[in-house]
Amino acid sequence: MTLARRIAAEALGTALLLAVVVGSGIMGERLAGGNVAIALLGNTLATGAALVVLITIFGPVSGAHFNPVVTLVMTARREIAHWPAALYVVAQIAGALAGVWIAHAMFGQAILQVSTHARDGGAQVLSEAVATFGLMATILGTSRFRPEATAVCVGLYITAAYWFTASTSFANPAVTLARSLTDTFSGIAPASIPGFVLGQLVGAAAAVAVFDWMFKQEPA
Incomplete structure (x- = not known):
């Protein structure tokens, strides 16, 4: 795949x-009647299911990183060169911000928000x-032994890790970063x-x- 297509896949997939x-968080909170556990369950199931689909679709194009930490690890392992990796990260951040704003628009929210x-x-x-x-363990393990199972395993792991x-x-x-710009359930x-980014890098x-x-x- 051309670099342009790979960058587009990272931006679109992350968006x-x-x-x-964000959208499932808003919907879950609206329908849960104040029950936070039900709202979180809706948010969890939607996210896990979407990850399976998005990784399956975009994996063959860009590797479906959707995550600067994943891109950083793949760069350190020399599985992606530095310049494409930098473009991946820019695309991921831009796509993430666009995805938050799209969710706000779908639910009639103010587009620009800051979380409290x-x-x-x-x-x-x-x-x-x-x-x-755990996420990196899932990715490294499946890519080493069962690459065809990566999408399902990542979706299942994130579903569990929500809880x-x-x-x-x-x-x-x-x-x-993107979730700091939504003052909704997911913010x-x-x-x-x-603190969150520090924990992510250490993990x-x-x-x-x-x-x-x-x-x-x-x-041998």
């Missing part, structure tokens, strides 16, 4: 992902580290972004260290 995350939903503290940072570690992490598993700096206050680095060692092929 659709954020439209799902604080997600602070060490527990949240640790949660993001654990969430990202077993205190942060509801952002695990993605572009998603984190995160801008002041909480640095990704730990996953690379652990699984590059665990999956290394020894000479």
